[in-house]
Amino acid sequence: MNNQLKEFQIYLKNSKKVIALVGAGLSASSGLPVFRGSQGLWKNYNMIDLATPDSFYIDPSLVWQFYSWRRYTSLKAQPNNGHRALINLVDEFKSKNRKVLIISQNVDGLFNRIRPKIDEIYDIHGNLFTLKCTSFLCNYIEKNNFKQPLTPALNETEHEFEHEHEIDESTTTTTKNSPKFHPVKSLDESQLPHCPICKSLLRPGVVWFGESLPLDLITKIDNFIEDEDSIPDLVLVIGTSGTVYPANSYVERIKLKGGKVAIFNTDIDDKIVQGQVNDTWGFKGDAAELLPIALDCF
Template identity: 45%
Template sequence: MSSDIESFTAHLQSSKRILALLGAGLSASSGLPTFRGAGGLWRTHDAISLATPEAFGRDPALVWQFYSYRRHMALKAKPNRAHLALAELAKKHPGFIALSQNVDGLSQRARHPADKLQLLHGSLFNVKCTSFYCSYHAENFTDPIVPALRIPLDESDPTTKEARHAVSQNHKEADIADAQVHLPSVQVADLPKCPECHEGLLRPGVVWFGESLPSKVLNAVDSFINDSTKIDLIFVIGTSASVYPAAGYVDEARAKGARVAVINADRADEPAGGLTDNDWFFEGDAAQIVPDILKTIIGEVEQPIGML
């Protein structure tokens, strides 16, 4: 490990252009629940089926309840030292940009410069009008965004295993996984309305399944990669970068001369193209590793007490 850090540090200090791909593992130490899986949100609902334009058209109240919960949980979390370290690198290194697959807003709250942060999947804290004739969009960190979307059950998720167990504990034969937990009724009239046109509903500014990735973001990253100058280093942090376009960026950066530095909790999470002897894999918690391997450039990073 010490020899890896030494060789990495030497390369980092000589690097002029650096790209970072950021995934959910970056926020793991902030205690943010995952979007899906064993520890996922809203266990009695298929989260993927809620993250579509069709779902919003069919039941905007249910979709907004899902995203209001995600916004609430993200705001309860705090940016960790990795978010802070990357934000500091962005401030001090003119040739660094980050492409984040996260929608949790933690990089923004760590004060990562906006011009050095590209959001591939949008943000929970961006909202936009659904009216065809209105182009309103804005950043919004209000929790809840409207009173009707206040989180029930003492700020807990009513569809967690514990909440479902409370519903079914008197039924010995009940399958807890199938216990029905009813969400509070929310009327469409009480959902967030556009303050500009006063007619359209607002929707979360995330990229839903079936929607195109933001062309502005893709163009910005393509412009960085296709610049005539070589790329020295690409970070892959908290993601396997195995799904396109992220997987392609690793190969493209390597073709421009970049060496790859992976920071992941699981050794199996290598980029789709694998690693070479000239690359680095730092296994463990990104919140611990990222500040350590960047400190020769950014100095020491401490977690501010009570940081919002």
């Protein structure tokens, strides 16, 4: 790995244009579980019942309680040294008039907890701490709202979850695995967050199943990659396998243009780790530990 690391660092040092794709693995290093299924109070629900425009329309109380809990869980987590290393990379590149873009698939707002506004970081799946008005006639958006709970009624859901979590950890395996069903409270719509401008219901600013990725960001990413005057030298794939759309398409496009790839993930193809795949470095392990070392070369 040492030779690979040296080779990578020399290349990074001379790169003029870099893209980083950030996935759930970086948040996992902050203690946030990779979000595949529902947990705790939410274990009897499907994501499809909680994270779609239809489910919000039918039962905003249920969906808001779920997102209130996700906000709470994210706020309890801390940004890690991988987040810091990437922000340092942005600063380093900007100070030298080089181009850098970070595409994050995580909604947990951990980058913003270090610095609220970083123009070079695109949250393509949205952000738990962005609130959007649901009215078609209103374009109210609030970013970096870390207020918790957002309304007094949403506070109770958090406590219920915490209570159950404590029981889970202290009891035997049998109890832990036994299905417990706690129906989530039904809150009146008036108890949920509302738009300060038009008084309509607010919704979490995340991309739900069935919704398209934010067109403005996708267009900016396309322009960044396709700009014929400056071809991307390097794409960093962090905390993700990079094999799922849209990450895989960005990686392929950059490779086609002659750019190289560096993967930082707990799970990487052995051939890549052994340096047998052209123009691709693989650093296997915890991205929060690897990045501060790998990116410290300026």
